[in-house]
Amino acid sequence: MLDHFTIFTRTGTVLWSRSFTPPSSAQAASASAAVDALVRHAFVEERVADERWEKDGYALRWTRANDLDLVFVVVYQRILQLAYIPDLLARVKALFLDLFTPFLRALLAHSRNSTSALSSSLRRSFAEGLKAWEETFTRTLRELERGSAAAARRNAPLLERADSTQTAEGGEDTDGAATGTDTPEKNARGDGAEIAKNVEALKARLKAAELGGGRGGKGPAGRRQVSRKVSARAGGTETPGTPGSGTESVSNTPSKKSKAPAKEMRRWEGGKVSEKHVEALDFSSKTQDGGAKDEEKGTLEGWIDEKSMGKKGEDGAYEVADVLPDGDSDDEEDEAEEGKGGFLSRFAPALGSSNNASGGFFSRMTGSHALTEADVAPALSAMQAHLQSKNVAADVAQRLCASVSRSLVGRQLGSFGSVKTEVRKALEEAITRILTPKSSTDILVEIAQKRQRGLAARAGAVGSKGSEEALEPYSMAFVGVNGVGKSTSLAKVCFWLLQNRLRVLIAACDTFRSGAVEQLRVHVRNLGQLDVGGERVADGTADGKAKLELFERGYGKDAAGIAKEALAYAKKEHFDVVVIDSAGRQQGNEPLMRALAKLVSINKPDKVIFVGEAIVGNEAQAQVVGFNEALKNFSGVADPRGLDALLLTKWDAVADQVGTALTITSATGLPIALVGDGQTYTDLRRLRVPHIVDALMRS
Known part of the structure; x- marks a missing residue:
């Protein structure tokens, strides 16, 4: 069996x-x-x-x-x-x-x-x-x-x-005595x-x-060399939303006390959008030329921060700067913290006093013996409480504690060992395993690899039409709930790509949020006025091609269709990257999630990035899991796509309450590619695992 x-x-x-x-x-x-x-x-x-x-x-x-x-x-x-x-x-x-x-x-x-x-x-x-x-x-x-x-x-x-024990001769086989x-x-x-x-x-x-067997070994058995390794393999029409938030959930039925006429609902899914609704969404015609010129005359100093622009590597590529820890700490400081105010030390009464020679917790740890559940339970209880205080979801903290317990029970503790030290070490190892990316998070490398594959395929098609075809651009789709900062994060990523001399096309696929297209248009105008590598973005390339462009078809259109047109246009015009902006939506809104799944399944972006807030705590887990499952369940294809990576915004507001990063990664296994750490275009950071571990362990 x-x-x-x-x-x-x-x-x-x-x-x-x-x-x-x-x-x-x-x-x-x-x-x-x-x-x-x-x-x-x-x-x-x-x-x-x-x-x-x-x-x-x-x-x-x-x-x-x-x-x-x-x-x-x-x-x-x-x-x-x-x-x-x-x-x-x-x-x-x-x-x-x-x-x-x-x-x-x-x-x-x-x-x-x-x-x-x-x-x-x-x-x-x-x-x-x-x-x-x-x-x-x-x-x-x-x-x-x-x-x-x-x-x-x-x-x-x-x-x-009785039927099952009946013998072939018609007698009953009881304990084998009859037959x-x-x-x-x-x-x-x-x-x-x-x-x-x-x-x-x-x-x-x-x-x-x-x-x-001679003196070569200390045990009775030998072993066959490794037979194999256990490998850790890896392997629509937008529906309207609530005005200002991106999801349509406002009731059309007026209050009984109100005599105001009922608000007409916009119809998007399978319906035709009226000209009145499209006009209400489009703010471009309401912005006069004079106003735009006034903005262009304004200062650009607030849009970039020279100190946070990242550094240029040996290969000439601009690397996103690392998140700076809240406080510098080395091993000696960590040890001092553990002795004075580390999170396990704060639970000393629960763990038992090491000065109590007769029955203290740590006094029983003298001599080498195997750890039991009773030995590690007090420390694990303290650990779980500490993790939850750092904004880690309760179920994730509980699962992590159970994992640490299973890894410690039965382990031999030396004469000078400390349960507190073993628990801390096991916790750090477990958190590091969870947070360590299982796939590449280097977007620049992925862009270069796709270009190389395209060049190799074109070289192999000499003499045919394939040798003359343009290369497929690298594409990224930004998805997430309402108001988390998708468009702003998209603009930060675009600035970083422009720093690396890549031509970028932004596809405006939020077709129903009021002012969504205008917001992207402002970002494109702002980025166009910046000097990147000593050259003004708006001046274009040496051969007259735009470095940054917005592809939009207005409001009330099919988002999946706009993305498809944008990809075809980007290929024709030889853009390097297409960045797809999508409308915010709640993970439980089935019509909107079906529309998003349609966008992803039809256009097959190279990377689907979920943009979420680092400050929302446990809700982030439900959001990411809901988006990931919806993309797969509503795709309608045999091999559905889910989310590929995370971008957490408002990281500068979490201090050392970084539990959301651990919660989301533990629940989904998705890597955190980037984090937003401020309001300027340069406030994009790369999150390092040691930084999160240090923040989680700090009391």
Whole structure:
């Protein structure tokens, strides 16, 4: 009934695995892929609260041996109700550790210290032990399956149980007495005795191998070199909104006390927009030329900040500046903080006093022993409270604490070790794993790579029409809820792209928010007056082409269609990048989310960036998850697209309350590509993982 069972180390070394389907079958490949996905989802991204997970029709359960950095994983069909799985994991773990602990300790020491070599006798002994282990595993599995089947029969209705135990001769087989055949219970008892006998014999053989294997190793077993690595693979018409916010949710029914006429609702989805509504949205005709000229005469000093423009790298590209930490701190200061005011120190009464020699928490930590749940529970409770005070969502903080607990329980603590230190270290490691991007966040590199692929494809099509075709521009779509700063963030990204001498086309696909197109037009005019690299943007390139241009079709139009036209225009005019602005919408508004999914599925932008506020806390998680699921569910294609990256605005307002970054990344696995850190075009920053970890750990 199982599909796959594997035993591997936390570093990715597979010690033993067994597939219960033909190795070449699609089912075996699918089960193996589920294990790879589990490694990424549970152990790298820390996004699983318990030791059970489902993937592509499979259920995966696992247990750990933290003192030896081992993981035991079983994979089976999700529709099956296999009650013996927890017992199987526990027994296999106990048997495997009982047999191979000396070798596993030597392997662990080798992985932590490359100078500690594994002897050939140790490897050979382990390889021989694995041959006998196959039979031990088979008997253990058979015993549990028979016991489970017997328990199911005992719990079945009396009539059904009588029918199932009726013999071919018409007699009833009770405990095998009538027919002389073995019952499942009897077979289970026999298998248990046989397993114990085999284990003792195998241990004796391994002991003999240890004594006769020379002085090269300290354990009885050797091992076959890594068989493989467990890889952490990766793999519409706009509907109107509330005036001023982007979603239409204002009731058309007047109050009973009000005699004012009902407001006419704008019809967008499948309807025709009246000229009156389009005119109400379009502010361009209301802005006189004189007003525009007055703005052009104004100062541009407030639009850029020379100190925050980033630095020019060795390759000539402008790199976005890193987020500056709120306070400089080095290791010595961190240690002083931990001793004086670190977040775990503030919970000293809950953890127990280290000065209490008779029963203090830390006084019990003298001497090397394995940590238990009771040992780490007080520190984990303090950790969870601290994370929530940093704006981390409660469920994310709880899941993170559970992950840290699983990684610590069973780990050996040295004579001079501290539970507080181990918890802090494990927490930092877990947060770092969650926040570390699983895909590239360097947009400039992606733009260059797409251009190189286009040039290579065109070079390979010499003599055909393909050799004369223009290159496809790199495209980015900015999505998000209302009022988070999408258009402003888009303008900041455009300035950064212009710094890197890229020609940028902005596609105005917010076709219903009042003044949306005019807002982008102002940004284009402002950016056009700036000097970038000693050249004025509005002057264009040397061959007379615009460096920055706005592509718009007014209001009341299909946003997906406008984006498609913009991409075709950008390709024809040889623009390098197309930046698509979309209307703000709430993740629960199905018509609007369908329209956004249509825009993404039809135009296939290279990157879909969710723009959200860093100050909203737990709501950010619901927003990102809702957008990601809606893009996939409403796409109508076989291989749907979701979000690719995050851009968090108002980062300058969060101080050290940076929990939103951890919350969103933990819930979705999406990387944070950029953050907005101010009001000028230069206030764009790159977020470094150590900065978030430092801010989260700071009290």
